[in-house]
Amino acid sequence: MLMEFLVVSVLNGAIYGMLLFMVSAGLTLIFGMMGVLNFAHASFYMLGAYIAYTLSALGHFWLGLLLAPVLVGLLGVLVERFLLRRVHAFGHAHELLLTFGLAFIFEELVKLFYGNFPVDYRMPEALRFTAFTVFGTDYPFYRLFIGGTAIAMFALLYLLLSRTRVGLVVRAAERLPQTAEALGHNVPLVFMGVFGTGAALAGLAGGVAGAFFPTSPNMALELGVIVFVVVVVGGLGSLEGSLLASLMIGLFSSFAVGLDWSLAGALDAVGLGGWAREMGGLMTTTLSSIAGSVPFLLMLVVLLLRPAGLMGERS
Amino acid sequence: MAARLAGGTALAMLGLAGLAGAAAAEPLKVGIIEPMSGPDAATGELYVTAARYGLEEINRAGGFNGEPIEILLYDNGGTAAGTVDKFKQAVADGVRVIFQGSSSAAAGQLTADVRKHNLRNPDSRLLYINDGGAALDLTGDKCHFYHFRFQAPAPMLVGPLVEAMSEAGELGTKVYSINQNYSWGRDMETAIRERAGDGGYEVVEATLHDVAKIQDFAPYVARIKAAEPDTVLTGNWSNDLLLLMKATGEAGLDVRFGTAFLDQPGNIANAGETALGHYLASTYNLAAGDEAFPEDYKARTGHYPVYLEPRVVIAARAFGKALEAVDFGGGAIDVTPIALALEGVTLETAMGPVTIRKEDHQAVMPIVVSRVEKGAPYPVDGTDMGFAPVRTIPGPEAVYPVQESCEMQRPG
Numbered sequence: 001m002l003m004e005f006l007v008v009s010v011l012n013g014a015i016y017g018m019l020l021f022m023v024s025a026g027l028t029l030i031f032g033m034m035g036v037l038n039f040a041h042a043s044f045y046m047l048g049a050y051i052a053y054t055l056s057a058l059g060h061f062w063l064g065l066l067l068a069p070v071l072v073g074l075l076g077v078l079v080e081r082f083l084l085r086r087v088h089a090f091g092h093a094h095e096l097l098l099t100f101g102l103a104f105i106f107e108e109l110v111k112l113f114y115g116n117f118p119v120d121y122r123m124p125e126a127l128r129f130t131a132f133t134v135f136g137t138d139y140p141f142y143r144l145f146i147g148g149t150a151i152a153m154f155a156l157l158y159l160l161l162s163r164t165r166v167g168l169v170v171r172a173a174e175r176l177p178q179t180a181e182a183l184g185h186n187v188p189l190v191f192m193g194v195f196g197t198g199a200a201l202a203g204l205a206g207g208v209a210g211a212f213f214p215t216s217p218n219m220a221l222e223l224g225v226i227v228f229v230v231v232v233v234g235g236l237g238s239l240e241g242s243l244l245a246s247l248m249i250g251l252f253s254s255f256a257v258g259l260d261w262s263l264a265g266a267l268d269a270v271g272l273g274g275w276a277r278e279m280g281g282l283m284t285t286t287l288s289s290i291a292g293s294v295p296f297l298l299m300l301v302v303l304l305l306r307p308a309g310l311m312g313e314r315s
Numbered sequence: 316m317a318a319r320l321a322g323g324t325a326l327a328m329l330g331l332a333g334l335a336g337a338a339a340a341e342p343l344k345v346g347i348i349e350p351m352s353g354p355d356a357a358t359g360e361l362y363v364t365a366a367r368y369g370l371e372e373i374n375r376a377g378g379f380n381g382e383p384i385e386i387l388l389y390d391n392g393g394t395a396a397g398t399v400d401k402f403k404q405a406v407a408d409g410v411r412v413i414f415q416g417s418s419s420a421a422a423g424q425l426t427a428d429v430r431k432h433n434l435r436n437p438d439s440r441l442l443y444i445n446d447g448g449a450a451l452d453l454t455g456d457k458c459h460f461y462h463f464r465f466q467a468p469a470p471m472l473v474g475p476l477v478e479a480m481s482e483a484g485e486l487g488t489k490v491y492s493i494n495q496n497y498s499w500g501r502d503m504e505t506a507i508r509e510r511a512g513d514g515g516y517e518v519v520e521a522t523l524h525d526v527a528k529i530q531d532f533a534p535y536v537a538r539i540k541a542a543e544p545d546t547v548l549t550g551n552w553s554n555d556l557l558l559l560m561k562a563t564g565e566a567g568l569d570v571r572f573g574t575a576f577l578d579q580p581g582n583i584a585n586a587g588e589t590a591l592g593h594y595l596a597s598t599y600n601l602a603a604g605d606e607a608f609p610e611d612y613k614a615r616t617g618h619y620p621v622y623l624e625p626r627v628v629i630a631a632r633a634f635g636k637a638l639e640a641v642d643f644g645g646g647a648i649d650v651t652p653i654a655l656a657l658e659g660v661t662l663e664t665a666m667g668p669v670t671i672r673k674e675d676h677q678a679v680m681p682i683v684v685s686r687v688e689k690g691a692p693y694p695v696d697g698t699d700m701g702f703a704p705v706r707t708i709p710g711p712e713a714v715y716p717v718q719e720s721c722e723m724q725r726p727g
Contacts, residue, residue, distance in 0.1 A: 005537070012533040019531075116357030117581035118557070120696065130567065137540055138567030143533075213530060214557050214585050218354045222554070223530065250531075257524075257534035289496050291534070292525030 004135040009254045011134065015143045017250025018150035019209055023223055024230040024242050025153055026201035032237025033174045033194045036084065037092065039099040042224035043106035044199045048072045048206025049215040050110055053121035056211070061124045068207035069200040076199025080192045103220065111217045118216035142212055149208050153201065154243055161239070170194060229295045233302045235312020244310055249295045256291040340645035342382035343638075345370055346410035348389040348401050348425065349417055355393030357580075358417045358623070362447065363388060364616050365624035366414045369631020371615075379638045381645045393417065395424040402428045406441070411650055412634070416447020416466065416627060419498055423450060423457060430459045442650040442657075446630040447623060450498045454675040455718035460725055461654055463671060465630035465678045467598055469502035469550060469575075470509065470715040472682060476573045476596035477514035479684035479706040480546065485571055485594075487545020490516045493535065493559065494550050496523040503550030503575070519544050527555060532562035540568055552576035557585055564589030577702075578622050583687065584696035590687045591700065598666075599625035600683045600704045602692040605665030609693065619693060629669055629680070633662045651726050667709050675721040679710035 027041040048068040055064030087094040131141040161167035172180040173190040234241030264276035276283040350359035374383040391397035398421040480486040492507040494500030520542040572593040637657035667681040691701030
């Protein structure tokens with residue numbers, strides 16, 4: 001029984017964590033390399049899901065998965081080139097407000113074209129099968145697919161940034177933009193590329209995850225907050241930090257659901273449990289009933305102990 | 316020059332008098348306060364469409380007080396704060412009757428605002444038609460004479476749901492209760508526990524979870540599986556229902572769901588075949604009769620009435636029937652006689668008669684329990700699945716007892 005709880009919770013939590021990483025990877029990249037806190041990031045995720053949905057409705061699921069990152073990436077490039085670059089000189093507040101506004105515009109546009117209700121974006125039948133059975137519960141293959149995509153994404157990004165010349169230039173452009181420019185590198189082009197890649201990653205995440213979770217105009221809002229929590233906990237701009245934070249949040253949430261711990265239960269140990277139960281309220285609130293708030297508690301603790309995040313550099 | 320001026324003034328005064336004559340018949344202003352933007356806009360849109368349809372029906376039959384009813388729309392963004400603002404604006408616009416339904420939080424705010432306004436302004440009282448707020452305390456603690464609820468709160472849905480499911484032999488003896496951690500979900504959990512004796516089942520476990528925050532329901536499914544229930548009863552709506560149902564289906568768990576909001580647009584399409592065989596308790600089912608209504612609705616709004624829409628139309632029709640019984644002869648409008656008339660209304664619907672319980676102004680509405688089946692009449696979401704009615708329970712049988720906490724001050 002305990003074994004089952006452990007195994008199932010780890011499996012569920014790890015995959016959910018991978019999904020969170022998939023969505024937050026692009027956000028981390030953009031922040032780490034450009035210093036732009038992109039509020040429209042979750043909207044790129046939503047647009048990716050809708051693009052993939054549109055193509056899968058025409059019978060091209062895989063083409064949808066391919067085109068979602070490409071088109072969303074292009075949109076990201078346009079946003080950087082024609083909007084962000086103009087306000088860059090005015091500082092972070094302007095960039096933040098701009099992306100914040102974009103998020104609203106994207107949401108309303110999606111509502112305009114696809115309506116208010118969730119659309120029927122589902123995985124193809126060929127992917128709808130059970131990967132394995134664990135303690136009598138079927139484990140859907142698609143969850144593994146989500147996890148695999150996230151791992152591939154992390155490996156690619158990591159290698160690209162740390163092992164290739166492109167990565168070297170990107171990091172140089174972020175650290176010392178003027179020096180990089182003096183050495184003949186086109187820094188604005190680098191930023192455009194980074195922003196486009198970040199958006200493309202969100203688009204891919206949307207295409208993959210949208211088929212598993214409902215694709216609706218609210219999906220950006222629903223995941224938007226938690227993605228920021230991931231990035232803050234992991235340390236702004238740190239890819240490894242994001243991965244670690246995503247996994248922690250996934251696992252903590254998953255375990256919290258199964259645990260009916262309460263303050264009253266803890267007080268039983270010192271013989272005050274009965275008194276605590278009479279008090280009710282916060283004393284008898286179980287961990288499982290606030291599982292959705294666990295990520296925020298984690299963020300609070302991390303910010304108190306390590307303000308720069310788990311893997312963030314102190315500035 | 317002076318004569319011409321005087322003549323002009325006289326003409327102007329005549330004009331004014333003429334205007335005053337035309338305006339003597341006071342039009343009844345009805346405000347619809349719902350979210351038309353923000354995350355709840357999808358639900359708000361349905362409320363607005365249905366309430367307008369119902370009110371325009373009254374206008375086609377001649378309006379009220381010699382004038383067509385004026386319909387004013389207010390966007391509260393889905394929040395209690397937005398509702399406060401829009402309520403004030405509606406009062407300033409001269410609105411006398413308010414239709415509102417999406418969100419119990421907004422309803423709780425609104426009903427308190429209406430009560431206070433009526434105490435302070437006995438000459439311009441307001442009437443609040445609540446066509447959606449399901450929290451029990453709206454007809455309990457917070458009940459007052461000018462609030463009417465056309466919605467079935469938790470006990471009114473759970474009772475018929477377990478009755479019909481157990482009659483069909485599909486309830487089993489072990490029930491898992493999973494609900495959202497706020498007033499509605501708690502009401503549901505209480506109702507599910509209370510019905511255990513009559514329904515002949517045992518609540519093996521009850522879970523409350525955060526509202527609209529959970530993306531991954533797999534951990535909850537693991538809990539459900541460990542408890543080995545036959546049936547899962549839930550008041551969850553929107554993503555919280557859809558994700559829960561999908562996660563259960565994907566885990567290969569063989570349980571039936573008894574729900575209150577499965578007919579929300581998009582649910583069936585998204586869940587696909589996973590939804591087959593699950594149950595829904597609601598206030599209306601198109602397949603139960605009166606084919607003219609869905610056709611007329613479709614002709615005027617572009618779609619068959621779905622989800623909450625038929626219920627809102629019932630509220631508007633009951634309101635219209637109350638108006639027929641009141642006559643101000645084109646003079647000033649007072650909502651007290653309208654409210655008194657509404658108390659006595661009996662509205663015949665395809666599901667059965669709808670009446671108002673005088674003690675707490677809860678509409679006594681029939682409840683229909685349906686099952687998701689292929690080939691059901693009025694398939695939804697562009698699929699071949701729909702809600703096949705299993706059993707209709709008449710209002711007086713379905714309704715819950717009047718809550719002791721309701722102390723209604725009647726006028727006069």
